[in-house]
Amino acid sequence: MTDISYQSQPQEVEASLGDYFALLKPRVMQLVVFTAVVGLLAAPVQVHPVIAVASILFVAIGAGASGALNMWWDADIDGVMRRTSKRPIPAGKVTPDEAKVFGFALSGMSVMMLALSANLLAAALLAFTIFFYVVIYSMWLKRLTPQNIVIGGAAGAFPPVIGWVIATGSMSLEPWLMFALIFMWTPPHFWALALFMKSDYDDAGVPMLTVTHGRKSTRKHILAYTIPLVVLAVGTAFTSIGGPVYLVVALVLNALFLKGAYDIWRRDEAQAEADDYKVEKSVFRLSLWYLFLHFGAILVEALLPAAWGIWA
Amino acid sequence: MSIRAEHEIHQRRKGRNIGVGLMLAAFVVLILALTFVKITGGDFEMPRIEEGQ
Incomplete structure (x- = not known):
């Protein structure tokens, strides 16, 4: 470090x-x-x-x-x-x-x-x-x-x-499902960011996947991590922390996220630069909502009365 | 002659000190509330003295 x-720099402004x-x-x-x-x-x-x-x-x-x-x-x-x-x-x-x-x-x-x-x-x-x-x-x-x-x-x-x-x-198992959801979500979320914030990580010398393996490989990695994430996120609906509300939210969000990851994988750098990384930026924004709404749905299921048929 | 705070830095420090003071006060209130809840809740027991001691 x-x-x-x-x-060695003088402190020009005292911290508030x-x-x-x-x-x-x-x-x-x-x-x-x-x-x-x-x-x-x-x-x-x-x-x-x-x-x-x-x-x-x-x-x-x-x-x-x-x-x-x-x-x-x-x-x-x-x-x-x-x-x-x-x-x-x-x-x-x-x-x-x-x-x-x-x-x-x-x-x-x-x-x-x-x-x-x-x-x-x-x-x-x-x-x-x-x-x-x-x-x-x-x-x-x-x-x-x-x-x-x-x-x-x-x-x-x-x-x-x-x-x-x-x-x-x-x-017990349930908190580790929530752990796995965030753990699997993090790579596609950050790699989408790294694709359009490229000069930042390059300049700092941080070995982001985009720097070490190239941008094409990063696009593949995003899709490769998204597929098990989708299985995990939708599968969680059938555990004790899931339920019908969570299932609907998960189905919609995961369809959108999978489509976004597929679009990122299909594109090359020339296409991305032509529209100023439009798809990558929209997947990054979606990823923020993705996590928030999945946990929001788990919260709704926890606060709703526990009478949900097969989910009870 | 009284000493007067003339620099902007004194205002900044005052704001910081008030902020720290309020946080410490809030921390004391939180500990008080926690102690009250722990003692009145079921998970606190006074140590029992064995008979004959």
């Missing part, structure tokens, strides 16, 4: 509270909170609202802490990429050391508090998630292998499992 150049908040990656945190809440509410055990709110808050803080540690470690490449160049460290508002201390302090606090508010297993899972995102993904895989997104996606897939464990204190 070569973030020494940032440490908002800059520290930005270190927590609030947009990622929204996804973490949403999927963790779905995991918690889909579980067959009722949790006291105060314990539920507090526990989800600590999960959110833990996720934010891992975001701060990621920004500390990746300050050098964040400064190179257009998408991340305005983050607090490359913008010179927060020093890398401040982000590091902030991240470590919040990590420790969030794990300890989750152990007290919920249970030790949930806290251990949160600690492992932070470790996985910071050490396995950010420090190790991100700059080493084009499979960075695939394996790193596991870190983003843990929150619904943590939510479930907050409620039940134990594991």
Whole structure:
């Protein structure tokens, strides 16, 4: 890591509270909170609202802490990429050391508090998630292998499992279905982004699949990951967290997503550049709705009365 | 002569300090609420003293 150049820069602007908040990656945190809440509410055990709110808050803080540690470690490449160049460290508002201390302090606090508010297993899972995102993904895989997104996606897939464990204190198959949904969704989502944000990853030297294996191979990979994702997402309808509402949502979204992945696979670079990556951008946008609506449907099924015939 | 805060940085620090203060207060309230729920809920038991001790 070569973030020494940032440490030597004078801090022109003193950090505001908002800059520290930005270190927590609030947009990622929204996804973490949403999927963790779905995991918690889909579980067959009722949790006291105060314990539920507090526990989800600590999960959110833990996720934010891992975001701060990621920004500390990746300050050098964040400064190179257009998408991340305005983050607090490359913008010179927060020093890398401040982000590091902030991240470590919040990590420790969030794990300890989750152990007290919920249970030790949930806290251990949160600690492992932070470790996985910071050490396995950010420090190790991100700059080493084009499979960075695939394996790193596991870190983003843990929150619904943590939510479930907050409620039940134990594991079962259902939270791992939610885990698998996010895990399988992450690669096509990020590779679609990498196809139209090409110069960013190239400039930073991050071994994205588009850089190491070429864009044609990336298009194949998107389709190859989408097919098992579709099977998994639709199959989940016939488990205890699924139901008719989920099935309808899954059928529509997966038909659209599969069509999008097929269109991406069929196109070549000349066609994509001619229409400014229209299909790739629309699949990326759809992928955001895809995950949100699948988890929304799981939430609806959890909140509806449990009288659904074959799904009961 | 009194010392006056003339720089914009003092305003910024004041805002940051108030923000941190409010968050700490909210944290204290949260811990209080958690403690109350844990103690009044079923999963908290006072340690029992064995007979004869």
